[in-house]
Amino acid sequence: xxxxxxxxxxxxxxxxxxxxxxxxxxxxxxxxxxxxxxxxxxxxxxxxxxxxxxxxxxxxxxxxxxxxxxxxxxxxxxxxxxxxxxxxxxxxxxxxxxxxxxxxxxxxxxxxxxxxxxxxxxxxxxxxxxxxxxxxxxxxxxxxxxxxxxxxxxxxxxxxxxxxxxxxxxxxxxxxxxxxxxxxxxxxxxxxxxxxxxxxxxxxxxxxxxxxxxxxxxxxxxxxxxxxxxxxxxxxxxxxxxxxxxxxxxxxxxx
Amino acid sequence: xxxxxxxxxxxxxxxxxxxxxxxxxxxxxxxxxxxxxxxxxxxxxxxxxxxxxxxxxxxxxxxxxxxxxxxxxxxxxxxxxxxxxxxxxxxxxxxxxxxxxxxxxxxxxxxxxxxxxxxxxxxxxxxxxxxxxxxxxxxxxxxxxxxxxxxxxxxxxxxxxxxxxxxxxxxxxxxxxxxxxxxxxxxxxxxxxxxxxxxxxxxxxxxxxxxxxxxxxxxxxxxxxxxxxxxxxxxxxxxxxxxxxxxxxxxxxxxxxxxxxxxxxxxxxxxxxx
Amino acid sequence: xxxxxxxxxxxxxxxxxxxxxxxxxxxxxxxxxxxxxxxxxxxxxxxxxxxxxxxxxxxxxxxxxxxxxxxxxxxxxxxxxxxxxxxxxxxxxxxxxxxxxxxxxxxxxxxxxxxxxxxxxxxxxxxxxxxxxxxxxxxxxxxxxxxxxxxxxxxxxxxxxxxxxxxxxxxxxxxxxxxxxxxxxxxxxxxxxxxxxxxxxxxxxxxxxxxxxxxxxxxxxxxxxxxxxxxxxxxxxxxxxxxxxxxxxxxxx
Numbered sequence: 001x002x003x004x005x006x007x008x009x010x011x012x013x014x015x016x017x018x019x020x021x022x023x024x025x026x027x028x029x030x031x032x033x034x035x036x037x038x039x040x041x042x043x044x045x046x047x048x049x050x051x052x053x054x055x056x057x058x059x060x061x062x063x064x065x066x067x068x069x070x071x072x073x074x075x076x077x078x079x080x081x082x083x084x085x086x087x088x089x090x091x092x093x094x095x096x097x098x099x100x101x102x103x104x105x106x107x108x109x110x111x112x113x114x115x116x117x118x119x120x121x122x123x124x125x126x127x128x129x130x131x132x133x134x135x136x137x138x139x140x141x142x143x144x145x146x147x148x149x150x151x152x153x154x155x156x157x158x159x160x161x162x163x164x165x166x167x168x169x170x171x172x173x174x175x176x177x178x179x180x181x182x183x184x185x186x187x188x189x190x191x192x193x194x195x196x197x198x199x200x201x202x203x204x205x206x207x208x209x210x211x212x213x214x215x216x217x218x219x220x221x222x223x224x225x226x227x228x229x230x231x232x233x234x235x236x237x238x239x240x241x242x243x244x245x246x247x248x249x250x251x252x253x254x255x
Numbered sequence: 256x257x258x259x260x261x262x263x264x265x266x267x268x269x270x271x272x273x274x275x276x277x278x279x280x281x282x283x284x285x286x287x288x289x290x291x292x293x294x295x296x297x298x299x300x301x302x303x304x305x306x307x308x309x310x311x312x313x314x315x316x317x318x319x320x321x322x323x324x325x326x327x328x329x330x331x332x333x334x335x336x337x338x339x340x341x342x343x344x345x346x347x348x349x350x351x352x353x354x355x356x357x358x359x360x361x362x363x364x365x366x367x368x369x370x371x372x373x374x375x376x377x378x379x380x381x382x383x384x385x386x387x388x389x390x391x392x393x394x395x396x397x398x399x400x401x402x403x404x405x406x407x408x409x410x411x412x413x414x415x416x417x418x419x420x421x422x423x424x425x426x427x428x429x430x431x432x433x434x435x436x437x438x439x440x441x442x443x444x445x446x447x448x449x450x451x452x453x454x455x456x457x458x459x460x461x462x463x464x465x466x467x468x469x470x471x472x473x474x475x476x477x478x479x480x481x482x483x484x485x486x487x488x489x490x491x492x493x494x495x496x497x498x499x500x501x502x503x504x505x506x507x508x509x510x511x512x513x514x515x516x517x518x519x520x521x522x523x524x525x526x527x528x529x
Numbered sequence: 530x531x532x533x534x535x536x537x538x539x540x541x542x543x544x545x546x547x548x549x550x551x552x553x554x555x556x557x558x559x560x561x562x563x564x565x566x567x568x569x570x571x572x573x574x575x576x577x578x579x580x581x582x583x584x585x586x587x588x589x590x591x592x593x594x595x596x597x598x599x600x601x602x603x604x605x606x607x608x609x610x611x612x613x614x615x616x617x618x619x620x621x622x623x624x625x626x627x628x629x630x631x632x633x634x635x636x637x638x639x640x641x642x643x644x645x646x647x648x649x650x651x652x653x654x655x656x657x658x659x660x661x662x663x664x665x666x667x668x669x670x671x672x673x674x675x676x677x678x679x680x681x682x683x684x685x686x687x688x689x690x691x692x693x694x695x696x697x698x699x700x701x702x703x704x705x706x707x708x709x710x711x712x713x714x715x716x717x718x719x720x721x722x723x724x725x726x727x728x729x730x731x732x733x734x735x736x737x738x739x740x741x742x743x744x745x746x747x748x749x750x751x752x753x754x755x756x757x758x759x760x761x762x763x764x765x766x767x768x769x770x771x772x773x774x775x776x777x778x779x780x781x782x
Contacts, residue, residue, distance in 0.1 A: 011623040018628065038647050096538035100545060108763040110726035110737060111756050114744035119566060193636050201641065201730045212642035213731075224642060232635050239634050318688060338690030349685035353703040362699055366691035414689065 037219040045225035052226045061208045065200055066234060068124050072131025072192045077185055080136040084143025084184075089173075098144060105137040109195070113202055122206055127199040134195030138187035146180025147173070182246035189242040193235050263418065263450045264292040264315060269324035271310050283475035284310045287324070290469060290478060294417075297444055297451040297488070299461040302471030303511065303518040308454045309422050311476070315452060316341050316420045328418070338367045342411035346423040348403050350395040356406045357382065357391035363410040381413040382406075384443060401432040405439075412443075419451045426456065437463055438492060445488040458511070462503045463490060470510045473517040480510055568750040576754030586739070586758060593724060593735040596652045600659025600720040605713060608664050612671025612709075622676050626669070633665040641727055655727040655735065662723040663716035670712025674705030707778045714774040721766055725759065736762075 009017075023042055030041035052058050087093050087101070113130060120126035150173060158168050204213040208231065215224035269288045274281035284307035292298050300308040313319040315326050317336045326333040328340060350359050360378040369377065382388040385405040395403055404424050411419060425433040437460055444451060455461050461468045468482045484503060486494060494500055550570065556562045557569035580586045615621045640661060644654040678701050686700050728737025736759050743752035 011620065011627075014620075014624045015628050018624065092538065095535070096541035097545075100542055106764065106767055107760050108722050108725050110722065110729045111740055111759040111763075113729050114741050114752070115756070118744060190634070190636075194638060197636055197638050198726055198730070201638065204731075216642050216646045219646070221646060224646060228639050228643060232639050235636050235639070236634060316688060318684065336688050336690065338688065341688075343685065343688045345681065345685060347681045349681045351682060351700065351703065353706075363689045365699075366686060366689040366695055368690060410689075 036221070038221060040221040040225060042225075044222040045229060048220075048222035048226040049230070051223065052230065058208075058211055058227070061206075061211060062230060062234070064124060065127075065196065065208055065231070068127045068131060068200075069192055069196045069238065071124075072128045072135055072196055073189055075128075076132050076135030076188050076192055077139055079132075080139025080184065080188065081143050081181065083136070084140040085147065087140065088144035088147035094144060094148075101137065101140055105141065109133060110198065113199060116199065117203060122203045126203070127196050127207075130199040131192040131195040135188040135192035138191050139184040142180045142184030142187060143177065146177040146184075149180070150176050179246075179250040182242075182249050186239070186242040186246050189238055193238065197231070197235075261294045262291045263294040263296075263328065264290075264452070265327040266290040266292075266311075266315065267324050267327065269311065269314055269321045269326065271307065271314065271319070272322045285314075285321070286475040286477050288471075288476065288478050289324075290481075292450060292452060293466075294450055295448045296466045297453060297464055299465035299468045300452065300454045300471060301456070301458070301461045301468055301507065301511070302476060303473050303515040304456075305474050305518060306471040306514070307474065307476030308471055311471075312420050312422050312452060312454050316343055318343075338414065338416070340416055341418045341420060342414045342416040344404070344407050344411050344419065344421040344424045346426050348395065348407070350403060350406055350410070352395050355392050355394055356387060356398070356409075359395070359406065360410045360413045364413050367414050369414075377413050377415070378409075381409040384412055385409045385439070400428050401436060404428065404436065408440075412447075417450060419449050421451065421453045423454050423456065425460070433457070433460060434495070438490065440464060441488050441490040458504050458507045459495075459500070461507065462500050463495060468503075468507065470507065471514075473514045479514070482506060482510075565747055565749050568753055572750035573753040573757070576751050577757045580754055580758045586736075586755070589735050589739045592652065593728065593737070596655045596659060596724050596735065597721050599652075600656045600724060601663055601717050603656070603660040604663035604667050604716050604720060607660070608667025608712070608716065609671050609709070612668040613675060615668075616672050616675035619676070622672060626672055629665065629669055629672075633669065637662045637665075638723070638726060641730060644727075645731055650731055650733050652735075655724045655732065658727045659720040659724040663720035666715035666719065667709075667712045670715070671705070671709050674708030674712075675701055677708075678704040710774050710777045714770050717770050718767060721763070725763075 027041045027043060030039050030044075034040070083101075087097050109130070112133075116130045116133070117126045120129055154172055154176075155168060158172055163171070200207050201209045201212060203209045208227065211227055212224065215221075215227065267289055269285055270283070271285040272281060272283045284305075288307075288311060290298075300311060302308050310319060314321050315333065317333045328337070350356075351362065354362060357378050360381055361374045364374045364377060365371070379388055379391065382391055385408050387402060387405050387409060390398065390402065390406075395406065398406065404427075407424070425436055428436070441464060453461075453464060455464075462484060465484055466488075467484065470479045470482065471477065472479045482503065486499070553567070554570050557564065557567055615625045637658070641654065641658045644657040644661075648654040648657055682700050682704060683696065686696050691699070724735075725737045728735040729741055732738035732741075736755070740752055740755050740759065743749075743755060
């Protein structure tokens with residue numbers, strides 16, 4: 001534990017170099033050794049981006065997907081929080097209903113995807129519904145957990161000072177729950193993304209599922225890579241927004 | 256008392272600094288500590304928090320390298336862990352939770368290099384010496400704090416080293432358990448004749464156990480004074496209540512009181528504050 | 530909570546179940562919901578029973594299980610190996626761990642169309658997506674397990690003379706084991722779920738494909754029966770894997 005010299009470069013820069021190296025490896029390997037029907041170098045994928053963005057139908061499909069994610073997310077979070085509060089605030093409801101919710105949470109949702117499409121059709125409704133079906137559970141579970149952590153002594157102290165039920169809720173319960181609310185939001189976003197994307201990819205007659213199937217069946221890797229890269233970027237951005245919100249709003253909480 | 260004036264461990268001008276020269280955050284834990292420990296002696300190191308006594312122990316045992324100075328054992332400078340000569344007993348629990356007590360003792364011997372045919376017998380001998388043989392097949396999680404420390408001691412004894420270094424081994428235990436374990440340690444020492452260096456915070460424990468007590472100053476740690484206890488081992492329980500112990504304890508108190516105050520001020524704690 | 534006082538909660542749960550079943554039966558009586566959308570309970574359970582007692586589902590089930598086991602093995606061997614290699618150096622951990630965690634945050638299902646392109650509609654694309662998704666919890670947990678071994682154990686072992694191999698085998702591995710086991714559980718379950726997902730999206734055989742083709746053929750009662758079967762299987766897998774993890778963790782204290 002004495003005066004050892006630190007590593008030569010910061011981990012952040014090293015990481016960047018690793019990523020660059022991987023892309024370089026991909027680029028060179030794809031140029032010289034790959035069947036162009038299946039694999040293309042990243043430069044070609046990037047080159048296909050303008051093609052993607054110039055086709056209004058593809059852009060629309062992407063826009064619809066974003067709309068589906070945001071809608072499913074908002075509904076999941078609002079309904080999830082309400083259900084979570086109702087279930088979590090009373091010991092009885094928690095003990096009886098939470099196991100049912102956890103049971104539903106554990107079902108393999110991919111198997112009921114065809115059911116959603118049969119019921120809601122191939123439009124955005126099915127995808128939003130499937131997204132909600134994925135996203136609502138982590139929100140409920142984290143909300144319940146957040147309510148759980150509330151120490152009964154805080155409530156007793158407030159009541160002893162004469163606080164009404166509403167005051168207790170707004171000044172103790174609600175602020176206490178904010179960190180777990182934001183955690184639930186982050187997990188909910190990840191889950192909604194999974195649900196919506198799964199549904200979109202399943203419905204291959206419209207939306208981005210149509211284009212992924214089209215590009216795969218016509219063996220155009222640059223278009224496929226480009227489309228997936230765009231979707232991945234959108235997903236990462238949404239996830240990051242939620243993660244940053246979680247960090248910012250949990251900073252005051254001495255977890 | 257004196258099992259011979261032969262020196263087992265020579266600590267020569269050991270200093271330990273953390274951080275580079277000129278770095279404002281540089282901490283000098285130890286400054287020019289020199290000490291001779293006789294063979295078969297139990298030496299206690301005592302001092303305020305952060306005075307470097309654990310650091311000194313780690314340096315003696317080869318777990319840390321001093322910035323300046325060196326430690327010589329049996330004519331050879333210490334350069335790294337010497338499992339053949341030195342065994343440690345740590346303050347925290349370092350018993351491996353995934354193994355039974357006897358397997359923990361045997362594993363220590365495996366690390367040291369004892370042939371597997373000898374391990375079982377030696378392990379049970381060591382456990383008997385600390386009174387844990389009945390719990391040989393228990394897991395550490397099933398033992399109380401005092402028993403866990405006994406098990407650590409058994410593991411160290413199983414290594415059959417000449418030197419035993421103990422870093423506040425009883426710190427996490429309640430006072431009553433400490434009393435009992437202290438008496439047992441004294442009996443053990445009388446029987447085995449090991450050279451032991453024992454770090455502690457407790458004044459009474461230091462006087463009760465040690466042949467000599469080295470008092471360290473507040474940081475940077477220097478050896479302030481070495482007190483001779485002059486009582487033969489095994490220490491009897493009536494030594495605990497004797498006036499001699501009381502007097503020595505008082506002497507330690509006076510030596511340490513200012514150092515402790517100094518440490519508290521360094522840390523910003525005073526009697527006026529919280 | 531004493532078992533007797535759990536009765537009210539159990540009654541509520543049973544009540545919910547009863548209400549659901551009754552509603553289901555009620556709504557599917559003649560004149561109710563379109564049978565194609567929601568078949569009556571009786572034919573569904575009859576089909577479910579047929580699936581449980583005959584071999585009819587076996588060919589598809591075998592495909593799914595084979596894909597799942599292969600994907601899990603690939604993820605385990607790859608993830609544990611890479612995790613071990615990275616954990617050897619604290620610097621490597623600081624470089625690669627956030628990188629892997631970052632990649633994990635991209636919905637991996639997006640890779641599936643690419644795998645369809647590479648591997649076609651057969652088991653290959655399913656194995657690929659299953660192992661990709663399962664890989665991350667395994668590697669991240671392996672790194673975490675091996676890097677965060679309590680320093681006290683390592684110091685103690687070194688002080689007793691342990692060499693690198695002894696240290697790894699006797700200290701690092703057992704200490705890391707519970708965390709790695711959790712990663713394996715997650716990987717096992719995630720690979721199963723993602724393979725079902727892949728089969729649903731595009732496949733030639735397997736449980737997921739079966740359900741999709743029954744949907745396309747408007748065989749609602751059979752589809753529901755198969756969905757029940759898949760759900761049952763998922764519960765069993767979840768239960769067995771969680772139990773195995775709990776046993777494994779207990780054995781290592």
